[in-house]
Amino acid sequence: MQKAKKVLRLIIFMIALDLDLLCKYKKAKTKMQGFLFNRIFVIMLTLTVFPITESWARTVHVQPLLTDLNNPWSIKTDDYNRFWITLMSGELVIVEDDIRQKVPLKLDNLLHSGQGGLLDIILVDVRAERVHAIVSYAQGDTSANRLAIASIVLIKTDNIWEVTQTESVFVVKNDKSTPVHYAGRLLLLPDNTLLVNSGDGFDYREDAQRTSSQLGKTLRMNLDGTPVSDPPFADNHYLFSLGHRNAQGLALDSLGRIWQHEHGPAGGDEVNLLESGANYGWPIVTRGKDYSGALISPITQAEGMTPPKVNWTPSIAPSSMVYYGFDTFPELTGNLLIGTLKTKTIHAINIHDDYRETILTLPISERIRDLTMTNKGDVLVLTDGGDASVLLLTQGTD
Ligand SMILES: [Ca+2]
Numbered sequence: 001m002q003k004a005k006k007v008l009r010l011i012i013f014m015i016a017l018d019l020d021l022l023c024k025y026k027k028a029k030t031k032m033q034g035f036l037f038n039r040i041f042v043i044m045l046t047l048t049v050f051p052i053t054e055s056w057a058r059t060v061h062v063q064p065l066l067t068d069l070n071n072p073w074s075i076k077t078d079d080y081n082r083f084w085i086t087l088m089s090g091e092l093v094i095v096e097d098d099i100r101q102k103v104p105l106k107l108d109n110l111l112h113s114g115q116g117g118l119l120d121i122i123l124v125d126v127r128a129e130r131v132h133a134i135v136s137y138a139q140g141d142t143s144a145n146r147l148a149i150a151s152i153v154l155i156k157t158d159n160i161w162e163v164t165q166t167e168s169v170f171v172v173k174n175d176k177s178t179p180v181h182y183a184g185r186l187l188l189l190p191d192n193t194l195l196v197n198s199g200d201g202f203d204y205r206e207d208a209q210r211t212s213s214q215l216g217k218t219l220r221m222n223l224d225g226t227p228v229s230d231p232p233f234a235d236n237h238y239l240f241s242l243g244h245r246n247a248q249g250l251a252l253d254s255l256g257r258i259w260q261h262e263h264g265p266a267g268g269d270e271v272n273l274l275e276s277g278a279n280y281g282w283p284i285v286t287r288g289k290d291y292s293g294a295l296i297s298p299i300t301q302a303e304g305m306t307p308p309k310v311n312w313t314p315s316i317a318p319s320s321m322v323y324y325g326f327d328t329f330p331e332l333t334g335n336l337l338i339g340t341l342k343t344k345t346i347h348a349i350n351i352h353d354d355y356r357e358t359i360l361t362l363p364i365s366e367r368i369r370d371l372t373m374t375n376k377g378d379v380l381v382l383t384d385g386g387d388a389s390v391l392l393l394t395q396g397t398d
Contacts, residue, residue, distance in 0.1 A: 060329065060360070060393055060394070060395065060396065061393070061394050061395075061396040062362060062363060062364065062381075062391050062392070062393055063391065063392045063393075063394065064364075064389050064390070064391055064392075065380075065389075065390045065391065065392050066083070066085075066095065066100070066389060066390040067387070067388075067389045068387060068389075069085060069087065069093065069382075069387075069388040069389065069390070070087055070089065070386055070387075070388070071087060071088040071089065071117070071384075071385065071386055071388070072085050072086060072087055072088070072093070072369060072370070072382055072384075072388050073086045073087070073088055073117065073118065073119045073120065073184075073369060073370065074086045074119065074120045074121050074369075074370050074382070075370050075371075075372050075380060075382040075390065076121055076122065076123055076372055077372055077373070077374055077375070077380065078123055078126045078131075079126060079375065080096070080126070080128060081096075081374075081375070082094060082095060082096045083095040083380075083390065084121055084123065084131075084133070085382065085390070086118045086119065086120065086121050086135065087102075087117075087118060088112055088116075088117025088118055088119070089112050089117060089118070090104060090105055090107055090110045090112060090117065090118045090137070091103060091104050091105065091118070092105055092118075092121070092154075094154075094161050099159075101160070101161055103154065103161050103162065103163060104163070105118065105135065105150075105152055105163055105166065106163055106166050107135070107137050107139075107148075107150055107166065108139065108148070108150070108166070108168060109139045109140060109148075110137055110138070110139065111137075111138040111139055111140050111141060111142070111145050111179065112138070113138070113142055113179040114142075114178075114179030114180050115138075115179060115180045115181065115182060116137075116138025116145060116179045116180075116182055117137065117138055118135060118137045119135070119136045119137055119138070119147075119182065119184035119185075120135065120136045120184050120185050120186045121133050121134070121135045121186075122134050122186045122187070122188050122194075124151075124188065124223065128156075129155065129156040129157075130153065130154070130155050130156070131153070131154045132151070132152070132153050133151075133152050133153075133154065134149060134150070134151050134152075134169065134186060134188075134194065134223065135149070135150050135152060135186075136148070136149050136182075136184040136185075136186055136196065137150065137184075138179065138182050138184075139171065140175065142177065142179055143177050144175040144176075144177065145175065145176060145177075145179060146171060146172040146173075146174065146175055146176065147171075147172045147182045147183070147184055147196070147198055147199070148168065148170070148171045148172070149168075149169040149170040149171075149186075149194075149196060149225065150166055150167060150168055150169055151165075151166070151167045151168075151169050151223070151224075152165065152166050152167075153165035168225070169194075169221075169223070169224065169225035170196070170219075170221055170225040170238075172198050172214045172215070172219075173214055174201075174204070174207065174213050174214055174215050176201035176203070176204055176215070177203075178201050178202045178203050178204075180199075180201070180202045181199035181200050181201050181202040181245070181246040182198075182199045182246075183196075183197035183198055183199035183244070183246050183247045183248060183262075184196075184197060184199070184248065185197040185247060185248050185249060185250045186250070187250035187251070187252065187258070189220075189252070189258075190252075190256060192222075192223060193220055193221065193222055193223070193228055194220065194221050194222070194223055195218055195219070195220050195240060195250055195258065195274075196218070196219040196220075196221070197218060197219075197244070197247035197248065197250060197260070197262075198214055198215060198216065198217045198218070198219050198244075199215065199216065199244075199245070199246040199247070200215050200216035200244065200245050200246060200282065200283075201215050201216075202246075204216070205245065205282065205283040206283070208242060208243050208244055208245065208282045208283060209242065209243060209279070209282075209283075209284060211233050211235055211236050211239060211242065212235065212236065214236070214238060214239070216242065216243065216244050216245065216282060217238075217239050217240070217241065217242050217244060218239075218240040218241040218242075218244060218247070218260065218274060219238045219239065219240060220238065220239075220240035220276075221238055232276045232277030233277065240274070240276055240277075241274055241275065241276065241277065241278050241279070241280060242278075242279050242280070243279040243280040243281045243282045243284070243285075243305065244260075244262050244280055244282055245262050245263060245264065245265075245282045245283070245286075246262055246263040247260050247261065247262035247263075248261070248262070248263065248318065248319050248320065249261035249262075249271075249318055249319070249320055249321030249338060250321065251321045251322055251323045251336060252323060253323045253325075253336075253351060254323070254325050254334075257273060258273070258274040258275075259271060259272070259273060259274065259321065259323065259336055259351070260272045260274045261318040261321055261338060262280075262282075262318075263315070263317060263318065264286060264287070264288030264311075264312075264313070264315055265286070265288040265289060265290055265291060265296060265315075266288055266289045266290065266291055266293070266314070266315060267287060267288040267289055267312070267313030267314050267315055268286045268287040268288020268289075268311065268312075268313055268315070269288070269311070269312040269313075269315045269316055269317065269318055270308035270309075270310065270311055270312075271308055271309050271310035271318075271321075271336065271338070271349060271355075272306065272308050272309065273306075273309055275306070278306045279304060279305050279306065280305065280306050280308075281302065281305040281306070281307070283296055283297060284297055284299060284302060284305065285297060285299050285300060285301060285302050285305045285307075286300075287300055287311050287313050288313065288315070309351075309355055310349055310355050310357070315342055316338075316340040316342050316343045316345075316347060317340050317341035317342035317343070318338045318339070318340050318341075318347075319339050319340060319341050319367075319368060319369055319370065319384070320338070320339040320368065320369065320370040320371045320382075321336055321337065321338045321339075321371070322336070322337050322371050322372060322373060322379075323335075323336055323337075324336070324337050324348075324373070324377075324379075326373065326376075326377025327377070328376060328377030328378060328395055329377070329379070329393075329395055331348075331358070332348055334350055334351065334352045334353070335348040335349055335350045335351070335358070336348070336349045336351060337371055337379065338371075339368030339369070339370065339371045339381065340367075340368055341367040341368065341369070341384060342367075343359075344362070344365050344366055344367055344368060345359050345360060345361050345362060345368075346359070346360040346362070346368070346371070346379075346381070347359055347360075348360060362381070362391070364383075364389075364391065366383035366384065366385075366388075366389070367383060367384035367385060368381055368382070368383060368384065369382045369383060369384040369388065370382040374392075378392055378393060378394045378395075379392075379393040380392055380393070381393065
């Protein structure tokens with residue numbers, strides 16, 4: 001019976017996807033037809049709810065909202081119920097009233113290769129027809145590239161969004177020849193400064209311990225890219241913390257504490273409580289191994305190096321994190337929600353209850369690229385890859 005239900009849901013989902021493709025074809029013909037097909041698509045998907053089987057999450061429903069996203073990296077929502085989704089190719093997908101627009105960001109010297117491309121976006125100032133955002137992206141070529149930060153202004157005129165301003169904010173000063181381990185996650189702090197995860201570039205892991213290098217660090221700066229007035233390291237005013245590998249998660253909790261997660265190698269994925277000036281150990285202290293199986297370090301703790309609050313060995317490949325402060329899903333209140341590429345699930349970590357972990361398995365097994373929340377506390381999941389989707393998790397009934 002369960003199997004028959006699964007097959008039926010899969011068939012409905014496939015029909016919905018086909019309808020979405022048809023919708024796009026029709027939309028090319030006339031806007032009104034596209035609008036109608038979009039409506040039908042949304043109604044179809046509303047009927048396609050997927051109950052989750054875990055006991056704590058028995059009332060959660062998963063509803064696909066958007067499909068056919070080509071290698072997205074980040075999703076944000078705003079007070080106008082719009083979605084802002086970055087594509088690694090350098091475009092921003094803006095979804096407003098079921099209409100989607102793709103806006104090229106005109107980033108200086110964007111490198112779309114390997115793990116590089118347009119990465120994260122944060123919305124700094126949001127109005128109905130004007131948005132100021134900050135993005136992170138890979139810049140350069142495959143022999144010399146780096147993480148860069150840009151400020152963009154988007155204006156809506158006659159329902160069309162356009163970039164009217166793109167300015168470089170910051171460029172990581174150390175070039176690397178590997179198009180991987182950019183990290184790239186951004187977080188706006190309450191004091192209006194910006195935190196940036198800068199990766200170790202894979203082949204440059206020793207740099208994570210060098211205060212002279214900006215690789216393998218959390219960086220902090222003003223929104224215009226100038227250094228902050230209270231830097232913890234005298235010799236490099238952009239460093240906030242060091243000893244990181246490839247961090248793709250940053251979140252603030254209800255107490256204003258900063259949480260970060262990072263990919264370990266084979267094992268050693270971590271959640272860290274970030275503090276200014278602290279050293280988080282990589283690559284001297286790790287519970288992970290090299291992909292070859294070789295031990296990276298026999299040391300799992302050391303004086304002066306802050307241990308993780310949570311460690312996963314084997315790896316889960318954490319890609320995204322939000323702090324869940326809503327009570328829409330009471331079981332999740334006070335948890336960090338962490339989306340993963342490897343286990344294709346959401347790991348909920350209760351930071352107010354001894355880091356108790358709950359795993360939410362989604363009925364659609366996809367690598368998760370990013371997470372965010374709606375204003376009502378529903379959870380939005382952005383999947384990974386060339387045919388990615390946005391899934392809406394809502395509270396249903398038993
Ligand atoms: Ca560590």
